[in-house]
Amino acid sequence: MTKTLKKHRIERIGCFLVLMGFVLADPAWALPSTRAEQVDHDPMGVWRRSRNFDLVRGEGAKIVFLPEEHNFFAYWVPENYRSGRVMVAVHGTGGTPYEELKDEIPMARQFDYLVIAVSWFDPRTGFMSPEELYRQILLALDYVRKTEGNDLQSVAYIGFSRGSAVSYEVAYRDIQSEKLFDFFIAHSGGIARNLKTEFMNPDAQPDPFLIKLSSGALGKDALKGTGFFLYSGDKDVTDGQSMSDKMSYAKELIEKNGGTVVEWVRRADLGHPGLRQDRSINEKAVRYFIERTPQGN
Numbered sequence: 001m002t003k004t005l006k007k008h009r010i011e012r013i014g015c016f017l018v019l020m021g022f023v024l025a026d027p028a029w030a031l032p033s034t035r036a037e038q039v040d041h042d043p044m045g046v047w048r049r050s051r052n053f054d055l056v057r058g059e060g061a062k063i064v065f066l067p068e069e070h071n072f073f074a075y076w077v078p079e080n081y082r083s084g085r086v087m088v089a090v091h092g093t094g095g096t097p098y099e100e101l102k103d104e105i106p107m108a109r110q111f112d113y114l115v116i117a118v119s120w121f122d123p124r125t126g127f128m129s130p131e132e133l134y135r136q137i138l139l140a141l142d143y144v145r146k147t148e149g150n151d152l153q154s155v156a157y158i159g160f161s162r163g164s165a166v167s168y169e170v171a172y173r174d175i176q177s178e179k180l181f182d183f184f185i186a187h188s189g190g191i192a193r194n195l196k197t198e199f200m201n202p203d204a205q206p207d208p209f210l211i212k213l214s215s216g217a218l219g220k221d222a223l224k225g226t227g228f229f230l231y232s233g234d235k236d237v238t239d240g241q242s243m244s245d246k247m248s249y250a251k252e253l254i255e256k257n258g259g260t261v262v263e264w265v266r267r268a269d270l271g272h273p274g275l276r277q278d279r280s281i282n283e284k285a286v287r288y289f290i291e292r293t294p295q296g297n
Contacts, residue, residue, distance in 0.1 A: 030178070031138050031139075031141060031142040031145070031178065032135060032138050032139055032142065033139070033142050034066050034068050034069060034139055035066070035067055035068055036064050036065070036066055036139075036143050037064070037065045037067065038062055038063065038064055038065075039063050039064070039065045039072075040063070041063065042063055042065060042072040042074075042119075043065055043072075044070070044071075044072065044119075044122075044123070046072075046096050046097075046098070046119065047063075047098065049096070050096045050098040050099065051099075052098045052099050052101070052102040053098045055098075055102055056074065056076065056098050056101040056102055056105065059076060059101075059105055060076060060077070061074050061075065061076045061098075061101050061105075062074065062075055062076070062077075064140070064143055066136075066139060069136065069139065070122070071119055071120075071122070071136060072097070072119055073097060073116055073117060073118045073119060073136070073139075073140040073143075074097045074098065074101055074116075074117050075101075075114060075115060075116040075117065075140070075144060076101055076104075076105055076108060076114070076115045077114050077148065078108055078109050078112050078113070078114070079109075081112060081114060082112060082295070083111075083112040083113055083154070083295045084150060084151060084153060084154055084295055085111075085112070085113035085114070085154040085155075085156070085289070085290070085293060085295070086113060086114045086115075086116060086141070086144065086150060086152065086154065086155045086156070087104060087108065087113050087114070087115050087116070087155075087156050087157075087158055087286075087289070088116045088117075088118065088137055088140070088141070088155065088156070088157050088158070088181075089101070089103075089104050089115055089116065089117040089118070089158050089159075089160075089163075090117075090118060090120065090133070090137075090157065090158070090159040090160070090163030090164075090166070090167070090170075091117070091119075091120075091121075091160060091161075091162075091163050092159075092160045092161025092162040092163050092164070092188075092189065093161060093162045095160065095161070095163070096119065097117035097118060097119050098117070100115075100117040100160070101115060101117045103160075103276050104117070104158070107282060107283070107286050110283075111286050111287075111290060113286075113289075114144065114148065114150065116137075116140045116141070116144060118133070118136050118137055118140055119136070120132070120133045120136060120163075127162070130166050130169040130170060130173065130209065131173065133166060133170065134170050134173045134174070134177075137170070138178065138180075141155070141180065152180055153293075153294065154182055154289075154293035154294060154295070155180050155181050155182055156181065156182055156183040156184070156185065156289040156293075157170060157171075157181050157183070157184045157185065158184075158185040158187070158285075159184075159185070159186055159187070159189060160187055160188060160189065160275075161187075161188050161189050161272065162189060162197075163189065164186040164187055164188055164189025164190070165186075165189035165190065165191070165197060166189075166197075167184050167186045167189070167228075168186075168191065168209075168210075168213065168223070168250065168253070168254070169209045169210075170184075171184055171223055171226045171228075171259070172209070172213070172218065172222055172223060175222075175223065175224070175225065175226065181226070182227070182289070182292055182293045183227045183228075183229070183288065183289045183292055183293070184226060184227065184228045184229070185228075185229045185231075185285045185286075185289070186228055186229070186230050186231075186247075186250070187230070187231040187232075187274075187275040187285075188231065188232060188233070188236060188243055188272045188273070188274070188275070189243075189246075190230075190232060190243055190244075190245075190246025190247035190248070190249060190250040191210060191246055191247075191249045191250040191253060192241060192246050192249070193245070193246075193249050194206060195207055195210040195211055195214060197210070199238070199239060199241060200238075200239060210253075213253055213257060214253055216256075216257075218257065219257075220256075220257065220258060221257070221258040222257040222258060223254055223257040223258050223259030224257075224258030224259065225258070225259075226254070226258075226259040226260065227259070227260045227261075227262050227288070227292060228251075228254055228259060228260065228261050228262065229261075229262055229263055229264075229265075229284075229285040229288050230247050230250065230251060230261055230263070230264040230265070231247075231264070231265045231266075231267075231274060231275040231281055231285070232244040232246070232247035232264070232265075232266050232267075232274075233266075233267050233268075233269075233270035233271045233272065233274040234266065234267065234268045234269075234270075235268075235269070235270060235271035236270075236271045236272045236274075243272070244266050247264065247266070251264055262288050263284070263288070265281050265284070267281075
C-alpha cells in the first residue's frame with residue numbers, strides 16, 4: 001500500500017471517529033426506542049371518549065401506537081414548519097392527548113412549533129409513575145427525531161393540572177439523564193404543603209420525590225438550569241385547598257432547588273382552566289419558550 005493511500009485511509013478513519021464522537025456526545029442519540037405504528041385510531045379506545053378527536057384529526061394530527069408499551073401519543077406539525085421547536089403536552093385527570101392537541105394547535109400554528117401530546121393514563125392500572133411518564137415522553141421524542149428529522153435542540157413541556165403537578169419531577173429526571181427540556185410551563189398544578197399528590201384520597205401519603213425535594217435531600221441544585229412559567233387562579237379551590245397556595249409553594253421549592261421561575265401569573269378572577277381561557281397568558285408562556293431557545297432544524 002502506498003503512503004498516499006495509507007494517508008487517505010487514516011484521514012477517513014479519523015473523520016469517522018470524529019463523527020462518532022459527536023454522535024455519542026449527543027444525548028438525543030441515546031434515547032430509548034420501541035416499535036411504533038401510525039394508526040387511524042388509538043387501539044385503547046381513548047378516541048371514543050374524546051370530544052376533540054375528530055377536530056384534531058381534521059387538523060392533520062398523527063396518532064402513533066406503541067404496541068410493546070400498550071400506549072400511544074399524538075402529534076401535530078405546522079404547515080411550512082421551520083423553527084424546529086417542540087412542545088410536549090401532558091394532560092391532567094380526565095384529559096387525553098386529543099384535548100391537549102386541541103388547546104395547543106392554535107398556539108403552535110401561530111408560533112411555529114411541533115406539538116407532541118402523550119398519554120399517561122392506563123384504564124387498567126391508572127396513572128403511570130413519573131418515571132414511566134418520562135420514558136413515554138422520550139419514546140415520543142425519539143420517534144419525532146427519526147421520522148420528522150428534528151434535532152431536539154429546542155424542547156419545552158406544558159402540563160395541565162395533574163400534568164403540571166408532575167412537571168417538577170419530570171424536570172428533575174431530565175436533568176439527571178437526557179437534558180432535553182429547555183423550559184417548563186406548569187398551569188394549575190402546584191405542590192401541596194403536605195406534599196400529597198392524591199389529595200382526594202384520605203389514605204394518601206406524602207409523595208416520596210416531593211419529600212426529598214422539600215428536605216434538600218436531592219441537593220441544592222436539584223433543579224439547576226430549569227426555567228418555569230407558572231399559572232394559577234384564585235378561584236381554583238378543591239376540597240378546601242387553594243391552587244394558588246400550592247403554586248406559591250411550588251415556586252418556593254423550584255427556587256430553593258436552583259431552578260428559575262421566569263414568571264408566575266396569578267389571577268384572582270380565573271380558575272382551573274384560566275391559562276387557556278385567557279389567550280394572553282398562554283401566549284406569554286409560549287413567548288418565554290421562544291425567547292429562551294434557538295431555532296432548530
